[in-house]
Amino acid sequence: MLQILIRHGESLSNREGRVQGQADVKLSDTGRQQAAAVASWCKSQSFRNQSFELWSSPLCRARETAEVIGRAIGLPVQLEDKLVELNAGVFQGHLWDDLADQFPEDVARWRSGDIDFQIPGGESRRQLAERGRHALKFLSVRPVDSMIIVAHGGVLTAALGLLVGREHSLLAEVAERPFTRLPALGNCSVSQLKWPGPELLSFNETDHLD
Secondary structure, eight states: OOEEEEEEEEEEEHHHHOOOTTTOOBBHHHHHHHHHHHHHHHHHHHGGSSSSSEEEEHHHHHHHHHHHHHHHHHHHOOEOGGSSEEEEEEGGBBGGGHHHHHHHHHHHHHTTTOTTTTTSOOOOHHHHHHHHHHHHHTTTTTSSSEEOOOOOOOHHHHHHHHOOEEEEETTTTTOOSSSSSOOOSTTTTTEEEEETTEEEEEEEOOGGGO
């Protein structure tokens, strides 16, 4: 089983520098262009000759990206709730640049990298990683050869850290910082995960966006 992991296109909140978490935010104009570019890449790939499916987080920015891909390759979008982004609790909706002033103690604890620190009203890094790992593993046993999964930078990076190890050469510099102002995965980047194993074949590829 090959899982093609795609982060959604740029959202309006990404453009504004705002914490979106599980807010239902639409794609920006740039995000729609990125979605079209990654859809063209998907259409060109050899895995289309095999049995495959298209899955997405139900949040608008991911679902919109997946729908563009689905139209390009002729597949319906199936939704999986566990693929949603981190529940950002009290951080959600605020500008990244304002967080430290509004929530100094909570932001300091989050930035410390403590995987068990739970954002007030939200999730911890460990909870995020376990949820993402469960979603990818659950989908890996579907009766198809490959699938495209459109989700979010935080949940995908955190899940991969658990599945293949934070010391993995492709993850070593980013595994400790899922869900930050500078995400590990670019908008509409492609990463590839092979099961069983799993084996991370590629991470954060963006050449198709050029």
